[in-house]
Amino acid sequence: MKIFVEKSIFSNELKLFQGIFEKKTLMEILQNIKVTAFENGVLELTATDLEIGLQSSVKVDVREPGSFTVNGRDFYDLISRMPDGPVEISENNDLQIVINNASKTSKYKLMGMQSSEYPNLPESDFSQSIHLNSAKLQSMINKTYYIISPEMKFNLGGALLSLGSERWEMASTDGHRLAFCAVDESISTGESLEFIVSRKTLxxxxxxxxxxxxxxAFDKNNLFFKAGNRVLSARIIDQKFPNYRAVIPESTRFKAGLNAEALLTTLRRVLVFKTRNNGVFFRFDKGKLILERSTPEKGEAHEELQIEYSGDDIKAAFNGHFVLDFLTHVETESIEIGMNDGENSFVFKPVSSQGVDFIYVVMPLNL
Incomplete structure (x- = not known):
């Protein structure tokens, strides 16, 4: 196999695959990327961890078709650091991948593995695919993915994606908080679809x-997402998602309006003191919000913010980093916090939706 490819184009494409490779795996070949050159000038790249897979293609100058697999991280790190311009990549059936720059002043050899040993990706069929608006889908993902911990498994290891005839919804939870967002979009299938999409896939x-x-597109086992020359496949999480709607308060008696950036800046100062549960007391009083934190080993913090609030005096403790997560994922200047008392769920949301309805529900800490 021998190809010539522009370094910048190839490096950018290889970069997309880096999230597929796990740091630890029982199969060494899953650390590799499969590279296949065809006579028609197409170079196909494939990677999988057996749960999700990615395949893409780029146009290159193919002198000799062929295929090999090589460590995906090493391959990207090397290509991205090669001098600008064309890069020559060759392999002569000896599993030694030779990489040169155009002037032959840089030469590297990487050891590969047989491409025949590489796992196959599931076959995708986009003949009856559903078109998704990428900007809206990505906005929903950005507002939900951060709640899902990489250590979570099964039904809490992903976000619930619901595609309806008039509305798309996405929800994620870790048992202590919930992020929910929705957009006014439709799909053409005529029936609603619902899938749990893993954090890694998102x-x-x-x-x-x-x-x-x-x-x-989807089949009974897999989800498929096609964007240009790239196809991402993901195994369906066959679990039941928690009844998240039960934790969203039907209404809130009191609402506080405040500046998102002011709360973000203040809360970051308060969280300078490290504690086991990151607890911060929020006290809502007429026209102001008081943030307090006290640790015997570190010291005390007290902050007051001017807010729009005329309800009862309510005090609750939150994991401060949970509130920070919300504040770093809203795109509006002002937010609203809804509450009934200091013991039940609080509802955080941006004042204006900007096309995406977004609410964030947090349970107070028992301190």
């Missing part, structure tokens, strides 16, 4: 679907 969608609309 993060890869943010990369492969950037600035490109997405065609979505």
């Amino acid at each position: 993060l890869e969608l943010l990369k492969v679907g950037e600035d490109l609309d997405i065609d979505f």
Whole structure:
């Protein structure tokens, strides 16, 4: 196999695959990327961790078709650091991948593995695919993915994506908080669809679907997302998602309006003191919000913010980092906090939706 490819183009495409490779795996070949050159000048790239897979193609100068697999991180790190201009990549059936720059002043060899040993990706069929607006889908992902911990498994290891005839919804929860968002969009299937999409899949969608609309398809085992020359496949999480709607208060008696940036800046100062549960007391009083934190080993913090509030005096403790997560994922200047008392769920949301309805529900800490 021998190809010539522009370094910048190839490096940018390889970068998309870096999130697929796990740091630890029982199969060494899953650390690799499969590279296949065809006579028609197409270079196909494939990577999988057996849960999700990514395949893309780029146009290159193919002198000799062929295929190999090589460590995906090493391959990207090397290509991205090569001098600008064309890069020559060759392999002569000896599993030694030779990489040269155009002037032959840089030469590297990487050891590969047989491409025949590489797992196959599931077959995708986009003949009856559903068109998804990438900008709206990515906005929903950005507002929900951060709640999902990489350590979470099964039904809490992903976000629930619901596609209806008039509305798309996405929800994620870790048992202590909930992020929910919705957009007014429709699908053409005539029936509603619902899937749990893993955190890793959501993060890869943010990369492969950037600035490109997405065609979505599925079979009984897998989800498929096509964006331009890229196809992302993901195994369906066959679990029941928690009844998240039960934790969203039907109404709130009191509402506080305040500046998102002011609360973000203040809360970051208060959280300078490190504690086990990151607890911060929020006290809502007439026209002001008081933030307090006290640790015997570190000291005390007291902050007051001017807010729009005329309800009862309510005090509750929150994991401060949970509130920070919300504040770093809203795109509006003002937010609203809804509450009934200091013991039940609080509802955080931006004042204006900007096309995406977004609410964030947090349970107070028992301090």
